[in-house]
Amino acid sequence: MLRNYSLRHHNTFGLDVLCNYACKVHDAGRLEVLFRDGYFGGERWLVLGGGSNVLFLEDYYDGLVLLIENKGITLSQDLGDEVVVSIAAGEEWTGFVQQMVKAGLGGVENLTLIPGKVGAAPMQNIGAYGVELKDVFHSLQAFDTQTGEIVEFLPEDCEFGYRNSVFKTLYRNRFIILGIDLRLKKNPVVKLDYGSIRQELTSMQADNPGIEEVSMAIEKIRRSKLPDPQHIGNAGSFFKNPIVHPAMFDLLKSEFPDMPGYHSDDGNTKLAAGWLIEKAGWKGFRKGDAGVYDKQALVLVNYGKATGADIWELALEIQYSVKTMFGITLEPEVNIIR
Numbered sequence: 001m002l003r004n005y006s007l008r009h010h011n012t013f014g015l016d017v018l019c020n021y022a023c024k025v026h027d028a029g030r031l032e033v034l035f036r037d038g039y040f041g042g043e044r045w046l047v048l049g050g051g052s053n054v055l056f057l058e059d060y061y062d063g064l065v066l067l068i069e070n071k072g073i074t075l076s077q078d079l080g081d082e083v084v085v086s087i088a089a090g091e092e093w094t095g096f097v098q099q100m101v102k103a104g105l106g107g108v109e110n111l112t113l114i115p116g117k118v119g120a121a122p123m124q125n126i127g128a129y130g131v132e133l134k135d136v137f138h139s140l141q142a143f144d145t146q147t148g149e150i151v152e153f154l155p156e157d158c159e160f161g162y163r164n165s166v167f168k169t170l171y172r173n174r175f176i177i178l179g180i181d182l183r184l185k186k187n188p189v190v191k192l193d194y195g196s197i198r199q200e201l202t203s204m205q206a207d208n209p210g211i212e213e214v215s216m217a218i219e220k221i222r223r224s225k226l227p228d229p230q231h232i233g234n235a236g237s238f239f240k241n242p243i244v245h246p247a248m249f250d251l252l253k254s255e256f257p258d259m260p261g262y263h264s265d266d267g268n269t270k271l272a273a274g275w276l277i278e279k280a281g282w283k284g285f286r287k288g289d290a291g292v293y294d295k296q297a298l299v300l301v302n303y304g305k306a307t308g309a310d311i312w313e314l315a316l317e318i319q320y321s322v323k324t325m326f327g328i329t330l331e332p333e334v335n336i337i338r
């Protein structure tokens with residue numbers, strides 16, 4: 001158990017937050033011991049993977065932080081056209097994707113370069129470039145902090161939605177994900193119909209692209225648009241893209257004809273939160289060391305010495321101004337730790 005441990009290198013906003021206790025978790029056995037010792041009963045606790053989707057509002061977290069570090073990637077089943085790959089929660093997502101692309105196994109190449117660890121991927125059903133985790137999800141294993149048992153979750157148990165799952169709603173702060181199983185394709189079919197993938201592949205002169213080229217193209221696009229947390233603190237998209245009724249979209253469109261809208265699976269319209277924030281005049285804004293990234297208004301950044309409270313204050317100002325201008329409430333995608 002580590003006392004008064006700094007989480008500076010465990011959150012991509014780079015905030016120097018101290019926690020009361022931290023504990024590295026290399027296997028389920030560690031969680032069983034913590035359970036027997038009563039840590040999940042009264043103590044405040046929090047799980048961290050790579051800390052790329054959290055914002056701490058205070059400089060001190062008075063509780064136990066579990067740092068998930070179990071490792072292992074194995075091919076666990078051959079289903080003919082597909083294989084099931086089992087990945088420990090503490091593996092880096094990006095490293096796992098690279099390994100699958102190299103092995104010629106398809107399904108996760110569009111999720112190239114998403115920071116963080118594998119265990120957090122089901123939490124918000126990570127997604128990018130037209131693919132979400134749920135598209136390849138097979139099952140997961142999680143430690144139940146109420147019973148001390150390990151439970152298996154199948155796709156229908158996870159209630160995956162847009163940046164959402166049962167682990168963010170009904171089971172918030174109950175399960176600790178230990179590993180996930182994904183179904184990957186031996187003969188992948190590439191998905192190119194999103195954003196500027198085709199354009200990037202053309203400029204790479206990849207006429208007949210496979211998963212390796214798609215992964216490379218997406219890596220290039222992402223590097224050109226998003227700040228690298230190693231250099232500028234951030235947690236990717238700060239807000240979710242709002243989803244509105246088509247009638248509401250028509251109304252907005254009559255006032256803002258250039259407003260983009262995309263068909264959402266539930267028949268509604270998904271708006272681009274970045275566009276709303278940019279239109280409200282925030283792109284490139286900076287107050288002290290808290291700011292709005294100048295290449296993508298959806299990303300809030302820490303230029304160095306901003307506190308979590310500074311970034312949150314900016315987020316609330318943006319929320320207020322978007323609400324005033326468009327009547328739309330932006331909801332944070334980032335997990336706010338109070």
Ligand SMILES: Cc1cc2nc3c(=O)[nH]c(=O)nc-3n(C[C@H](O)[C@H](O)[C@H](O)COP(=O)(O)OP(=O)(O)OC[C@H]3O[C@@H](n4cnc5c(N)ncnc54)[C@H](O)[C@@H]3O)c2cc1C
Binds near residue numbers: 012117127175236
């Ligand atoms: C530059 C940048 C780009 C990004 N791009 C994308 C993107 O394209 N698409 C996308 O979906 N996300 C994106 N993100 C957000 C982030 O990378 C993902 O949400 C990622 O899955 C978070 O992983 P993590 O290990 O860092 O999670 P953390 O930030 O450590 O945790 C996130 C949440 O999950 C919980 N959690 C973490 N691990 C576990 C576990 N094992 N069991 C139970 N709960 C757990 C935490 O308590 C917290 O509530 C981006 C972030 C950055 C910084």
